[in-house]
Amino acid sequence: MSGPVNHEAFHRAQSGAEYFGRAAEPNDVDAHYAGLPSWAIAHETVTRKETDGRPVPQTSEYPATSPDAGTDTLRGVPTHVGNRPPSYPPRPLRCPSVRDRDGFAAFSPAVLLDGAEVGRLTIRAASVRGDSHNWEGSCRQDAMTVTRIGPPEAEMLLLAVADGVGSAALSHIGSYRATRQTAEVLDQEAESVYLALCAQNEGELCGIGNKAVARATEKLRVGWELLARQENRPYADQDYATTLHVLLVPTDARIRERVLFSVGDGGLFVLRGGRWNPGSPSEDGGVLDNRTEALPHAYRSVKASLLHSAPGEVLLLGTDGITNPLTQKDPAFAQHLAAAWGGPEIPSLSDFLWQAQTRAKSYDDDRTVICLWEEGA
Structure with missing residues (x-):
C-alpha cells in the first residue's frame, strides 16, 4: 500500500x-x-x-x-463487560495475503454489515472477525445471508448464519457457500414451507429442512470435488466443515409462525421482557442444542424448531461467538445487549455494529449476529 x-x-x-x-x-x-x-x-x-x-x-x-x-460523541473502542477488557487489542491487526494462495481468504473483509426494512420488519446484521483471528492474521470464518425468498403470496425473509469450524482448512468457504446454496434451494421450496408454517406442522417442516440442506450440500460437494480434481489435490468433507442456522419469517404479518433450521452450535434467542430466552430448545426442552455436528457430512442432522413470535419481541440469530457469551454465568453481557436492542429505538447500522462488538473476556471467536424487530400492530 x-x-x-x-x-x-x-x-x-x-x-x-x-x-x-x-x-x-x-x-x-x-x-x-x-x-x-x-x-x-x-x-x-x-x-x-x-x-x-x-x-x-x-x-x-x-x-x-x-x-x-457539538453534542456528537465518537464511539471509539467497543465497550466491554466484566472487570477487565480482553487481552487482545480491540482492533483489526494483520490480514491474510494473496501470497497465501487462498484468494477467498485474502479478499474476505474483516466486517460485514447489512440491514433492511420489509413491511413492519426491520433487520440489522453484522459479521465481525474475532480478536483471535485478528491477532493471527487469519480470515473471518463466519458468514451470513439476509434475503427474501418465495413468490409474493408466500414470501419470507431468510436470515442465515454459519460458523466455519476453526480446525478446518477451508471452513471459511464452507460457511459462505452453505448459507447461499441453502437459500437458493429453500427458495424453490418456499411455497411448501409457507403452507407448513400456516398449518404449524413441525414434522413437515423438519422433512423439508432436511431435504433442502441435503440438496444444497450435494451441490456443494460436487463443485468442491471437481475443483479438487482440477487442482490435483484430495477432497475431504471435513475441510469445509461449518455449522448452519437458517430462520424463515413470513413477510405477511398475519402469519405469526417462524421456523429455524439448524445444524451445530449457535442458534436463536428471543428478547422478551428484558430477558434473552432460547428460541431453539433441545428435545428435552432445556438449553440450546450445542451439538458438534457440522456440514457437509452432517446433512442428515438438521433440526427444525417452530416458533410463535409476537410484535415487540426481538429475535437474535447468531453464531456461538455471540450465543456463548449470552449464556455465560455472569449476566452482564446479556443485560448489556438487552438494554441496547430492547429499547424503543431500533439502532442504526453503525450503532448496531458497535454494539455487536461488545467485548467479554475469554470470548474471542468470530461473531455473527442478525436481529429482527417487528413494529407493533
Whole structure:
C-alpha cells in the first residue's frame, strides 16, 4: 500500500484553475463550476451559501459541521463487560495475503454489515472477525445471508448464519457457500414451507429442512470435488466443515409462525421482557442444542424448531461467538445487549455494529449476529 494521503496538498494541487484547463476569475463562481469535471464537484463543493445574492463555494476537507455537532460523541473502542477488557487489542491487526494462495481468504473483509426494512420488519446484521483471528492474521470464518425468498403470496425473509469450524482448512468457504446454496434451494421450496408454517406442522417442516440442506450440500460437494480434481489435490468433507442456522419469517404479518433450521452450535434467542430466552430448545426442552455436528457430512442432522413470535419481541440469530457469551454465568453481557436492542429505538447500522462488538473476556471467536424487530400492530 502507498503512504498516507495528504488531503490538504491534494486539494491544493487539484483545485487550481490550470488543473482543469481554464482560468477563472476569483469571483467568477459560475465560470469556476462550469470548468470543473463532474467528479470533482462533489469534492470541491460541500455547501454553497448565499452571500450578497451570489452563491459562494465553501471548500473543506470534511463536510460542514451541523449545528448540533457539538453534542456528537465518537464511539471509539467497543465497550466491554466484566472487570477487565480482553487481552487482545480491540482492533483489526494483520490480514491474510494473496501470497497465501487462498484468494477467498485474502479478499474476505474483516466486517460485514447489512440491514433492511420489509413491511413492519426491520433487520440489522453484522459479521465481525474475532480478536483471535485478528491477532493471527487469519480470515473471518463466519458468514451470513439476509434475503427474501418465495413468490409474493408466500414470501419470507431468510436470515442465515454459519460458523466455519476453526480446525478446518477451508471452513471459511464452507460457511459462505452453505448459507447461499441453502437459500437458493429453500427458495424453490418456499411455497411448501409457507403452507407448513400456516398449518404449524413441525414434522413437515423438519422433512423439508432436511431435504433442502441435503440438496444444497450435494451441490456443494460436487463443485468442491471437481475443483479438487482440477487442482490435483484430495477432497475431504471435513475441510469445509461449518455449522448452519437458517430462520424463515413470513413477510405477511398475519402469519405469526417462524421456523429455524439448524445444524451445530449457535442458534436463536428471543428478547422478551428484558430477558434473552432460547428460541431453539433441545428435545428435552432445556438449553440450546450445542451439538458438534457440522456440514457437509452432517446433512442428515438438521433440526427444525417452530416458533410463535409476537410484535415487540426481538429475535437474535447468531453464531456461538455471540450465543456463548449470552449464556455465560455472569449476566452482564446479556443485560448489556438487552438494554441496547430492547429499547424503543431500533439502532442504526453503525450503532448496531458497535454494539455487536461488545467485548467479554475469554470470548474471542468470530461473531455473527442478525436481529429482527417487528413494529407493533
